[in-house]
Amino acid sequence: MSTPNSPCAACKFLRRKCTQECVFAPYFPPDQPQKFANVHRVFGASNVAKLLNELNTVQREDAVNSLAYEAEARLRDPVYGCVGLISILQHRLKELQSDLYNAKKELAQYIGPQAMLPTLQTKRICLRRIWQFAAALAAREHQDMFRAYEQQQEIVRFNRGFDISDTVTTTGFNQITVAAMSPSLALGSFDTSYQVQPQQVDHHQHHQLQAQLFLQPQQAQPQPHEQQQTQQQHQPSGSDEGGSIGPSC
Ligand SMILES: [Zn+2]
Known part of the structure; x- marks a missing residue:
């Protein structure tokens, strides 16, 4: 949020007067100049202003954060942008799901087919088995x-x-x-x-x-x-x- 004496990062970048009605001011504070520079370079300030004006106030912050993230990713990776990051994360997610499935399959050899149930139920079953084992050990x-x-x-x-x-x-x-x-x-x-x-x-x-x-x-x-x-x-x-x-x- 800009102060009356300090224009927002957008207005400072665009060299214009920052008014009370400035649509950028709540989301581009003067201490984060690179955030607006990235967004402006990738999407253009007028497009961003148009987009923000069409949104409800409560949605604007999320939209700006998304635009800033996408703009930074596009500048880092001009070919894939944030799609490259999404692809990497999806690949990692599939790997983890595969690891989890294999771990459950191995666990099923010890506690039975309940191991293949969703994680919370498996956790309860495992805890019950541990208690039973502890009781048997004590006996x-x-x-x-x-x-x-x-x-x-x-x-x-x-x-x-x-x-x-x-x-x-x-x-x-x-x-x-x-x-x-x-x-x-x-x-x-x-x-x-x-x-x-x-x-x-x-x-x-x-x-x-x-x-x-x-x-x-x-x-x-x-x-x-x-x-x-x-x-x-x-x-x-x-x-x-x-x-x-x-x-x-
Ligand atoms: Zn401004």
């Missing part, structure tokens, strides 16, 4: 945990077989067995509410000493450094079951 992890817990119990029963004087007391699933944890160390590291029952050593060279700690998982954890040291001292043969989750009888 499998739960099974693995339960299996590890059962293996732990086998070891506990095995150890009890060596030492009948010991009692292994467990009360629930959410307990932690700490192998070779000495009772004094455990009591020093935990609250007094934790019960520690050491397992007796066998009479062979393993000298395993295990303790059952009745520890809720949300509560404080034993200090891993001390735990590991003790484990190495009392269990030279090594046991992978130390510290695993979930023992009970």
